[in-house]
Amino acid sequence: MWLPLANILHRKLRTGLSVLAVGIGISMLIVLVSLSRGSIDEVVKRWSSIRAELWVLPRSVDVITAKGDYLDDRVIQQILNVKIDGKPVASQVTPVFKASMHLAGQEQSVWGIDPDDLETIAGGKKIIKGRQFDAERKFKTLIAQKRAGRRDYDPDSISKSELGEGLELIIDQRLAQAAKANIGDSVGLLGKKFVIVGIIETGVPARVLTSLQTIRCIKGVSRARSTFYFARVNKSIDAVAAQEAIAKDLPGLRVERTGAFAGILADSVAIATIIPDVICGISVVVSFLFILLTVYTMVLERSKEIAILRSLGANSGFIHRGIISEALLISVGGIVVGIVLSYGGKMLIESHWPLLTVDIKGQWLGLAVVVGLVGGVLSSQMPAWLAVRADPLAALSEA
Amino acid sequence: MSSVVFETKGLLKNFRVDSLKVPVLRGIDIQIEQGEFVAVVGPSGCGKSTLLHVLGMMCKHDGGDFRAWGQNVSELNQRQRTKMRREKIAFVFQRFNLLGVLSAKNNVQMALKIRGDHTDHQVNQALEEVGLAEKMHFKPSQLSVGEQQRVAIARALVCRPEVLLADEPTGSLDSENSKAVMELIRGLHDERAEQTTILITHNRRIVDAADRVLEMIDGKIKT
Numbered sequence A: 001m002w003l004p005l006a007n008i009l010h011r012k013l014r015t016g017l018s019v020l021a022v023g024i025g026i027s028m029l030i031v032l033v034s035l036s037r038g039s040i041d042e043v044v045k046r047w048s049s050i051r052a053e054l055w056v057l058p059r060s061v062d063v064i065t066a067k068g069d070y071l072d073d074r075v076i077q078q079i080l081n082v083k084i085d086g087k088p089v090a091s092q093v094t095p096v097f098k099a100s101m102h103l104a105g106q107e108q109s110v111w112g113i114d115p116d117d118l119e120t121i122a123g124g125k126k127i128i129k130g131r132q133f134d135a136e137r138k139f140k141t142l143i144a145q146k147r148a149g150r151r152d153y154d155p156d157s158i159s160k161s162e163l164g165e166g167l168e169l170i171i172d173q174r175l176a177q178a179a180k181a182n183i184g185d186s187v188g189l190l191g192k193k194f195v196i197v198g199i200i201e202t203g204v205p206a207r208v209l210t211s212l213q214t215i216r217c218i219k220g221v222s223r224a225r226s227t228f229y230f231a232r233v234n235k236s237i238d239a240v241a242a243q244e245a246i247a248k249d250l251p252g253l254r255v256e257r258t259g260a261f262a263g264i265l266a267d268s269v270a271i272a273t274i275i276p277d278v279i280c281g282i283s284v285v286v287s288f289l290f291i292l293l294t295v296y297t298m299v300l301e302r303s304k305e306i307a308i309l310r311s312l313g314a315n316s317g318f319i320h321r322g323i324i325s326e327a328l329l330i331s332v333g334g335i336v337v338g339i340v341l342s343y344g345g346k347m348l349i350e351s352h353w354p355l356l357t358v359d360i361k362g363q364w365l366g367l368a369v370v371v372g373l374v375g376g377v378l379s380s381q382m383p384a385w386l387a388v389r390a391d392p393l394a395a396l397s398e399a
Numbered sequence B: 001m002s003s004v005v006f007e008t009k010g011l012l013k014n015f016r017v018d019s020l021k022v023p024v025l026r027g028i029d030i031q032i033e034q035g036e037f038v039a040v041v042g043p044s045g046c047g048k049s050t051l052l053h054v055l056g057m058m059c060k061h062d063g064g065d066f067r068a069w070g071q072n073v074s075e076l077n078q079r080q081r082t083k084m085r086r087e088k089i090a091f092v093f094q095r096f097n098l099l100g101v102l103s104a105k106n107n108v109q110m111a112l113k114i115r116g117d118h119t120d121h122q123v124n125q126a127l128e129e130v131g132l133a134e135k136m137h138f139k140p141s142q143l144s145v146g147e148q149q150r151v152a153i154a155r156a157l158v159c160r161p162e163v164l165l166a167d168e169p170t171g172s173l174d175s176e177n178s179k180a181v182m183e184l185i186r187g188l189h190d191e192r193a194e195q196t197t198i199l200i201t202h203n204r205r206i207v208d209a210a211d212r213v214l215e216m217i218d219g220k221i222k223t
Ligand SMILES: Nc1ncnc2c1ncn2[C@@H]1O[C@H](COP(=O)(O)OP(=O)(O)OP(=O)(O)O)[C@@H](O)[C@H]1O
Pocket: A393, A394, B015, B016, B017, B022, B024, B043, B044, B045, B046, B047, B048, B049, B050, B051
């Protein structure tokens, strides 16, 4: 048998513990990276359903919480008026009024949209159970009547029973499963009881969708205001050119490409990836200190073996390689254990917190393999150096 | 005309104990020729093992002249000395010094592996020569002391070294095993015309079997 393998098998418990320690470090790395990156990717994927190229928001708004000023819906017309060479750049502008609610154990963002804009926002995702909110446009019509063409109206003039017609929302399938919610259940939002009237396929940008008119009414917004807008760019116009044209004509607005949300989100939640990355780093370092300690004790207790190899004519390189091979064997074992633990961790996390996404990608597994092997080689350098330096004579005459 | 394997003149070796310099070899003059079977005898602590380690280039000498195969060993660096040991020299120790985690076969094979030779049949042949072909998969702990020493001899001789350095090879064995091991070493020496054997012993019978006896006392060769 190969000497390094024989050696690590000789001390099974110690080897097992080292392999486990490295495995835990490696699996922390895989799970945390897959969790932080997977969660961002999942949001980005949902955003890709939006059938509009541009995202228009007030300069002051925070892109993640969407807290900040509201825009007056007059900007819709202003955006539609922006032209390049006499041609309007946008063909359609869709307002969104954002709120949030607590459901399935975490904060969910709620998008209030016009019932007629569902297609644009949900990008063809189908309602698989129940129906849309305000399906018959009763509440939308009611508000239009109250407004009667004026810019302002008194939200307090809506009676409780009239408002009741608007208290409907739909949620996506993943949230429905996570919250064990069903059609007809009522849920609290902005201090009111809303009824879940429909469940939509997973993949819509906000897991909870409700009526723009309802949210505004509850918030007591008398004039049509929104958190942000999506603008669909005219087919003949390049989206970047359109983005620049709108930003130039309407300097009070921030205009982003909808597709660039991944980058914006990643930048804004850098903290959400930095913290897991730091934890990964620490756990990886600790697990390699474990390899170092294991290999170090092996070298200490094996001065005799090293002396024997010397007497057989082994050079420093041979002894060095032997020690590194032992460290690498532990690393490889740790990598295998780490990958297995990662899938276990993924199952555990996703069953406990169904809305978290642990997306174990080949690239993260690759990263773990590289980190494991490099760590194994590095952590064995010091013990290997000691082994090479050891005086063989003293050990040879020992009993 | 036989050629000289080792030649020393005024060979010195000190050990350092704390800051104290302890002379162990105090001017050794020897000449060992190829094919000789030399026994080294002397009282405990006189420096026999140290001499063997210096000859086997396991450690450096501190003074005097030491030539191996005509080369001045002082001029060789550690790598070159290791290479010379690997290619020409093999050890057998009193305490066998087998690798405990490996089988008898793997222990013998290790000597070849270190030389970059991964073949198998020489290993089997060497174990047959020492009469242990049947037990080649046993670990040292599963072998008797006599058998362990025979494995060590197989390991030393599998590479057909020019020089065998044996440090009290029968020192841990009872008389029966001693006799068997001794006959083995002498027999294998005789089979290989080129092989030089230098052997430390307290055993009268071995001394009688040697071509020449070097008597050491207090770090010197008695003349
Ligand atoms: N590594 C060492 N450091 C310090 N002193 C040493 C070392 N090795 C040997 N010595 C000393 O050198 C002297 C000679 O030792 P050596 O082992 O060569 O004797 P020996 O003739 O082989 O004895 P024995 O017959 O008991 O094996 C001893 O006094 C011993 O204490």
